[in-house]
Amino acid sequence: MxxxxxxxxxxxxxxxxxxxxxxxxxxxxxxxxxxxxxxxxxxxxxxxxxxxxxPAAPQASKKREQFESLGHELFACCAAGRRREAYALLDAGADAGWKNRNGVACLAVAAMAGDAPLCRALARAGAGVDSRNIWNQTALHDAAAADQPTAVAALVDLGADIEAVDYDGARPAHLACKNGSAAALRELVSRGVSTCVRDYHNWTPAMFALNYPDADTKNLLIRLVQRHVE
Known part of the structure; x- marks a missing residue:
């Protein structure tokens, strides 16, 4: 410690x-x-x-502050899609696994932004692909919820757990259906994700799809789920 x-x-x-x-x-x-x-x-x-x-104590603190500052800046670049700046910060020694106070990692915000190349760069630099936030969600949960199929594909290729469970028992497929993320769901289904599994409230991805308010999106989600079941 x-x-x-x-x-x-x-x-x-x-x-x-x-x-x-x-x-x-x-x-x-x-x-x-x-x-x-x-x-x-x-x-x-x-x-x-x-x-x-x-005297060594202030020096250690200053070094830590600089390290934290690099991580915070990297997080902002990942969230804003400033890929070149993010690469430069990684080269400068920024912590690829840096998280904010909610445990949201740089990889997660890069995934939400749909930046697959940056997701791969962060993973190469040491970011944990299945790193969790305070809700026990991974970057794949975030990519699915944000309907970012290229990020979903990149994360799965990097070894992300497609059946990762958050504190509500929700998996990436649950969040994709809940948020109307049809493109992300299509990618998850193509990778063999389960669409019949229930969360801790006894909801399946299909049940979330049935409750989506937009009719066209709802029908598309249901077709994707049914196609996988068949």
Whole structure:
């Protein structure tokens, strides 16, 4: 586990390994080493900071801030379809697996934007193809919901789980039917996705298709589901 602490000015310092924190405790920088709170940055050890940390601490914090900044910028580029800028950031060392506070990864927003080449580049750079957000959804869930068939194809080719289940038991096919994503559903069906499986509320993809408000889209979704069942 890594640890962070707050300096006397209220700034975040870290991350630091537990061994380093114990050493500073022995040197008198802290009166105790107790996890005080959990924040997006990680678990904090605080309680009784007696004097300024060693000079190395601000440097570590600055390096971390720079790393976080690159990841945040990469996320924005992936969401906006700025592929060349995203490539440059990856070359500069940006974390391909960076996530926002909701656990949404760069790969997920690239998939929602339908940028298949960028999805492949992120995966090559180390992004987890089945990385989950706070709703336990993967990039394939997002691509299916956003009706991005090229991104769906790219993710499946990269090894994404076509039957990945979120916290509601929904799979990519469920979200495709729920959102009227006929093109994405067609791609999923061509890859052998199940259209009969039920989520935790006992709904199948076909049931979502039957409830889609637009008649033309609903009929297309139903035909795709029935074709797969047959």
């Amino acid at each position: 890594t640890y962070y602490f707050l300096d006397p000015q209220g700034g975040v310092q870290g991350p630091f390994p537990a061994a380093q924190m114990r050493a500073w405790l022995e040197q008198g920088y802290f009166e105790a080493m107790t996890p005080v709170a959990t924040r997006p940055e990680g678990p904090f050890t605080l309680l009784g900071l007696r004097k300024q940390p060693p």
